[in-house]
Amino acid sequence: MIALPIDQALPALRRALRERDEAVLEAPPGAGKTTRVPLALLNEPWLAGQSIVMLEPRRLAARAAAERLASELGEKVGETVGYRIRLDSKVGPKTRIEVVTEGILARRLQDDPGLEGVGLVIFDEFHERSLDADLALALTLNARDLLRDEPLKLLLMSATLEGARLSSLLGEAPVVRSEGRMYPVVQRWGRPFQAGERIESRVVQTVMQALDEESGSVLVFLPGQAEIRRVNEALSEQLSGRSDVLLCPLHGELELTAQRTAIEPAPAGKRKVVLATNIAETSLTIEGVRVVVDAGLARVPRFDPGSGMTRLDTRRISRASATQRAGRAGRLEPGACYRLWSEDQHVQLATYGEAEILQADLAGVALQLARWGVEPDELVWLDPPPAAAYAQAQDLLERLGALSRNARDSWQLTAHGLAMAELPAHPRIAHMLLRGHSLGIGAQAADLGALLVERDIQRGAGADISTRLALLEGGAGHHSGVQRVRQLARQFRSLLRSPAGAAPADRGDHRWIGALLAFAYPDRVARQRREGGGEYRLANGRAALFAEPDALMKERWLVIAELGSRQGQREERIYRAAALDPSLFDEALAEQISQRDELEWDEREGVLRAERQRRVGELVLSREPLPGLDDDARGRALLGLVRRKGLELLPWTSDLRQWQARIALLRQIDLGISGASDWPDVSDAALLARLEDWLLPFLGKVSRLAHFAQLDLKGMLSTLLPWPLPQRLDELAPIAIAVPSGSRIRLDYSDSPPVLAVRLQELFGLADTPRIAGGRQVVKLHLLSPARRPVQVTQDLASFWANTYIEVKKDLKGRYPKHYWPDDPLVAEPTARAKPRGT
Numbered sequence: 037m038i039a040l041p042i043d044q045a046l047p048a049l050r051r052a053l054r055e056r057d058e059a060v061l062e063a064p065p066g067a068g069k070t071t072r073v074p075l076a077l078l079n080e081p082w083l084a085g086q087s088i089v090m091l092e093p094r095r096l097a098a099r100a101a102a103e104r105l106a107s108e109l110g111e112k113v114g115e116t117v118g119y120r121i122r123l124d125s126k127v128g129p130k131t132r133i134e135v136v137t138e139g140i141l142a143r144r145l146q147d148d149p150g151l152e153g154v155g156l157v158i159f160d161e162f163h164e165r166s167l168d169a170d171l172a173l174a175l176t177l178n179a180r181d182l183l184r185d186e187p188l189k190l191l192l193m194s195a196t197l198e199g200a201r202l203s204s205l206l207g208e209a210p211v212v213r214s215e216g217r218m219y220p221v222v223q224r225w226g227r228p229f230q231a232g233e234r235i236e237s238r239v240v241q242t243v244m245q246a247l248d249e250e251s252g253s254v255l256v257f258l259p260g261q262a263e264i265r266r267v268n269e270a271l272s273e274q275l276s277g278r279s280d281v282l283l284c285p286l287h288g289e290l291e292l293t294a295q296r297t298a299i300e301p302a303p304a305g306k307r308k309v310v311l312a313t314n315i316a317e318t319s320l321t322i323e324g325v326r327v328v329v330d331a332g333l334a335r336v337p338r339f340d341p342g343s344g345m346t347r348l349d350t351r352r353i354s355r356a357s358a359t360q361r362a363g364r365a366g367r368l369e370p371g372a373c374y375r376l377w378s379e380d381q382h383v384q385l386a387t388y389g390e391a392e393i394l395q396a397d398l399a400g401v402a403l404q405l406a407r408w409g410v411e412p413d414e415l416v417w418l419d420p421p422p423a424a425a426y427a428q429a430q431d432l433l434e435r436l437g438a439l440s441r442n443a444r445d446s447w448q449l450t451a452h453g454l455a456m457a458e459l460p461a462h463p464r465i466a467h468m469l470l471r472g473h474s475l476g477i478g479a480q481a482a483d484l485g486a487l488l489v490e491r492d493i494q495r496g497a498g499a500d501i502s503t504r505l506a507l508l509e510g511g512a513g514h515h516s517g518v519q520r521v522r523q524l525a526r527q528f529r530s531l532l533r534s535p536a537g538a539a540p541a542d543r544g545d546h547r548w549i550g551a552l553l554a555f556a557y558p559d560r561v562a563r564q565r566r567e568g569g570g571e572y573r574l575a576n577g578r579a580a581l582f583a584e585p586d587a588l589m590k591e592r593w594l595v596i597a598e599l600g601s602r603q604g605q606r607e608e609r610i611y612r613a614a615a616l617d618p619s620l621f622d623e624a625l626a627e628q629i630s631q632r633d634e635l636e637w638d639e640r641e642g643v644l645r646a647e648r649q650r651r652v653g654e655l656v657l658s659r660e661p662l663p664g665l666d667d668d669a670r671g672r673a674l675l676g677l678v679r680r681k682g683l684e685l686l687p688w689t690s691d692l693r694q695w696q697a698r699i700a701l702l703r704q705i706d707l708g709i710s711g712a713s714d715w716p717d718v719s720d721a722a723l724l725a726r727l728e729d730w731l732l733p734f735l736g737k738v739s740r741l742a743h744f745a746q747l748d749l750k751g752m753l754s755t756l757l758p759w760p761l762p763q764r765l766d767e768l769a770p771i772a773i774a775v776p777s778g779s780r781i782r783l784d785y786s787d788s789p790p791v792l793a794v795r796l797q798e799l800f801g802l803a804d805t806p807r808i809a810g811g812r813q814v815v816k817l818h819l820l821s822p823a824r825r826p827v828q829v830t831q832d833l834a835s836f837w838a839n840t841y842i843e844v845k846k847d848l849k850g851r852y853p854k855h856y857w858p859d860d861p862l863v864a865e866p867t868a869r870a871k872p873r874g875t
Contacts, residue, residue: 040068045214046076053156053189054082058206061193063214065360066321066367069193070101070160074117074133075108077156082189086155087132091141091172093164094315095121096288096295101160102126102135104321122460123523138168143460145175146407150183156191162202163194163356165391165418171401174415175408195360198388205418219366221328226376235331235376236263240270242329242374243309247281250372252326253308257317257361259333259350261287261491264311271309280305286312286322289491291516298322314353317360326371330361336389339397341428344559344576345608346397347600354389355382391419398422399463402429403438406449407457435558436467459531461485468556473532475624477548482528483508484552486521488597492612493517499586501553501597501614502546550616551624553595558628560596561616563655567592572610575653580608591615621650621657628652633662633669643740644673667736674735675727683720686731687745692753697785698769699757705809716756730756768809776801776866783808783815789831793818796827796848797856800864805833819844822852837861 042063052059063069074088092098102119109116118127119135127134136144145151157176162169173192180188192202199211226242229235239256246254258264264285275281286298301323302308310322314334334357338349353361358375365371375382393401398421405412412421430447433439438453449457456466465485472481487493487504494504508522554561562572562580570582570589580599582589588610598612621629630651638645646662646669678685696718703715716722723730734752738744757765769790772780777798784791792806796819805814819828819836827844830836841861849857858864 040072041066041217042068042072042214045212046072049073049191049212050077050080052210052212053077053080053191056209057187058190058209059192060199060202060206060209060211061191061214062199062211063193063195064218065195065317065363066217067214069214071104071108073191073193074105074158078116078132082187083155085132086153087134088156088158089141089151089154090133090135090158090160091138091169092135093138093161093166093169094288095124095137096315097161098135098137099124099292100295100299100321102133105133105135123520123527138166138172139460141172142168142175142404145172145179146404146457149179151176151179151188154188155186156189158191158193161194162192163198163388165389165393167392167396167398167401170391170393170417170419171404174417175404177416178408178410178414195363201418205416217367218363219368219370221362221366221370222372223362224372224374225379225382226374228378228381229376235259235333236266236270238376239263239267239329239331240274242376243267243271244274246327246329246372246374247307247309250327251307252369252371253302253310253322253324254327254329255310255312255322255325255364256329256331258311258313258331260313260335260348261289263331264313267311271311280307282306282308284308284310286310286315288313288315289517289520314357317357321367322364325367326365326369328361328365328371328373330358330373330375332358332375332377334389336395337392337397338395339425341425344428344432345599352385354386356388358382358385393417393419393421396425397462398425398429399432402426402433403453403457403463406433406439406447406453433463436463438463438467459528461489461528464556465489468552469528469532471555471624472548472552475548477552478532479529480505480548481552482525482532483521484549485528485556486525488556489524490521491517492598493521499582499588499610499613501612502549504612505549547615547617547620549614550593550595551620553597553614554616554620554625554628557595557597559653560599561628561652561655562594562596562613564589564592564594571607572596573655575655577654578608580610583609586610588613588615593618618657621652629657634673636673644670646670646673671732671735674738675732678727678731679724683723685741685744687747687749689750692750694771694785695753695765697790698765698771701785701788701790701813702765702769702809705812714761718753718756770808773806773808773815775799775806777868778866779868787816789813789816791816791818793820793824793826795820795822795824795868796844797822797867799833800858800861800866802866803834803837803862805831821848822855 045061045063049059049061061069061073074090077083078088090101092101098119098121102113102117106113106115106117111117113119114126114128115130117133117135118131119125120127120140121137122139141157151157159169159173176188176190180190190206192206203209203211226238229238239258243254243256256267258267264287268283268285271283275283282302284294284298286295298308298310298312299322308324310325332353333350334353335348335350337346339346362373365373401421412426430439433453436456438450438456439447440450442448452470455470456463459466459469461469465488469478469481469485472478483505484501487501487508492504493507497503507518508525559574559576561575565571565573568589570585572580572594574580574596580596588594593616594613595616596610596613599608600611632649632651634647634649636645636647647659648662649659650657699715699718703717730752734747738747754762769785770783772782773792774780775794775798779798781792781794784793790808790813792815794817799819805817807814814831817830817833818826819830821827827848828836828840845857848855856864856867
C-alpha cells in the first residue's frame, strides 16, 4: 500500500476516537483522508464489528471513493465497501463501509433514527457546508443524544475547516491535523475581467499557453456545464492537429465511463485537459494533474424569498476554494496555477464560502424537521436556518397540504405531508407525484417529476415541457440525460405503486400536464398580459416573459416550471412551462381557487364598485357584481382606498397640519405632569394604522371619490384629543404668540424647533428669545426686514442684540432709511410701522 501524508495523523486520530465519541480531522486536498481513514478505523475495538457510514457531497465523489476503498482491499464494490446514491447502490450482506451522499443519511435517519448497527459516521468534505450535510449532522446529533444506548462516534473531516467552531459544536472535540504533502505551486496571475467579457476565450487562451509552457495534465475549473461545453468546442478546434492531448469534461451529469476517463491517469505518451466544475475542488483525485487553470467562478444556488424561486448565480469563489484548487497542481510534483484574476482581486475575495443553509430554499428541511417532530431551535446547528426563510418554507408546505396548525397554533405534519416526506424529492415534486397518483395519472406525474429534477434534456428547443415528455414516451433519445430521467421516472413509479384514485377521462390528454405542474408550482400559474404577447403575470404577483418568440405564446394560461433572470432584470425569463386549461380550476385544481368579495374604486369614474372575485393567487379568474353592500364590507373597502392613496385623499388644511405638528412637538418634550405620554400619536403613519377608530364612523355617506373632500376632517381628528388636552394644547403650543409691538404672530410648527417669523422692529425691547411649552422649548426666530425678507435666523436673541445687531442695522438703515433703527434696541419702542407713533 502506497504511503500517503494522512498516515502520519492516523495514530492521533485513533487515539482521539478511543477517548472521545467525536473528533475533527483537518487535512489538505491529496492527503488521502477519504481513502485511508475509513479503512484505518474499520477494525478499531470500539467499533465492535459495526459499520461505518461515510458521507460525500456528490454522487460522483461517493462512487469514486467507494471504488478506491474497495481497490485498496483488493475487492469489488459491494463487498466490504459499498455505496448508496440516488438511482444507484452497490451494497451486500458483508458491507461494513457505506459511502453515501448526504441526503441519503438524512432519509435513513427518518426510517432508522437509532442507526442500528452503525458505530461511526464520517462527514467528509464538510467544509462545503451543503444543506443536506448540515441537516444530516443536526439529526445525527439529536438521534445520538435521545435514541442511542451504545456510543455513536462522529468524525468531521475536510480540507479547510473552521476547526475551532466545529470543535465547539461537538463539545470541544479534539482536532487532529494532517499537514499533507504539497509541492510548490507557482501562481501566475491574470488581468481582471472586463465588464461583459465572456470567460471562455480567456480560458482557451490560457489553456493553450499552459500546454506550451508546462508539462503534465491540466485541470481547468469552470463555473458550469454551459461553459464546459463551449470551452470544449473551442479547444477541440485549437487542438485538432494534436493527438497527444485528450479533452475530458467532468461534471455530475456525465455517463460513468466519461467520468472515469476524466479521473484516471492519461494513457502513456498523452496528457489530459480536464474541464471540470467545482466537483473537482476537493472531492475527487484526478491523476496526473500538475497544472491548474482557474476561472475563479462557481455556480451556486440562491433562494430568492421575494419570488420563492431558486436560481443558480455565478459568483466569485472564496480564498479557501482558490487555495484548494491551486493545491491540485502540487500533489505529485511542483506545479503551476494560472489564475484568471489579479493579486489585488485575490485579497478582496471572501475567506470562506457561505453555508448553503443561509441562502437556500428550506422547504425540504422544514418538511424533514416536521417529520422528525422538532423545530429548528431544538437541534444543534453550526449555522441555524434563517428564521424568515424557514417561515416562508412552512407557509409553502401549508399551501401544499403538508402542514397544518393544531389547537395550540403550532405546526403539525399532515398525513399527506408524511407521504410527501417519504418520497426522495423536493416537497413541490412530492406533492405533484401524490396528487397525480390520486388522479390516476401517476405515470405521467413520475415522468414529469423526473424531468423537473434532472437537467433540461432539450435545452434550446423551446419552452414547452410537453415536447420533453413526448421524447421520454417515444423510443428516441438515448443520450445520458434522457436515460437518467427515464431511470428516475421508473423509481418514482415504483414508489407510487399503491392503489391509485379515480382516473380522469383521458389519461393521455396533455391538458393534465399543466394541472400537474400547477400542483407543484401553484405560485407560478401565469396569465398572459395581452393576447399573443410574451409577457405573463404569475399568481405570486411577479412578472415573467419569453425572451424570444415561443410556440407557447399562443396560450393565455401557463404554468411555469423553470424561470431565470440576470442581475438588474425586473422580469423573469421563461425557460420551461406548459399550457394550462383554466377549466381545470373547476375540477382538479379547485383547491387553488379562493373567493373574495372586493370593493374597488373605478379610478376613471371615481365610484365604488363591488364584485365577487374568484382568484388564483394574485390573478383574478372571474368577476361578478355584488348588488348589495353591507356596511362593514363597504367601510373596509373605503379604508383600503385611503390606505392605498394616502391621507392626502382627505381635506387637509394648513391649520390641521399645524395641529398635527403641535401635538408631535409636545410628545417629544418632557412636560412633567402633562408629559409626552399624555399626548396621542397623530402622525400620518399612526392615523393610517387607526383609521377604524377615527375615520370609519364618518364614512356612511361616502360613495364617490369627491365625497372625501366634504368630510369634516377637523371634527374627526378632534375626537383623538380628549379633554383637557385641547386647552393644554393652546396653552403649551399656541397657534400665535404676542410680540412687544402688540402683534400676534403665528408660529410655524412644521419646522423643529417652531419658527417665529417676525419683523425685527417688532421685537425692540425684548431681551430674550420667546419660549413655549411651559418654557421648555425655545422658538427659532426668523428676523425679517420691513419688506419681510429674512435678515437673521437665531435662537439666542440676547446674543443677536449684543453682537450682530450693529452690523445688521447698518445694512437695514441703508436700504430702509425711512424706518426707525435705534442704537440701543433694548430700550427702543417696538413698532409694526415705519416709525413709532409720535416720532
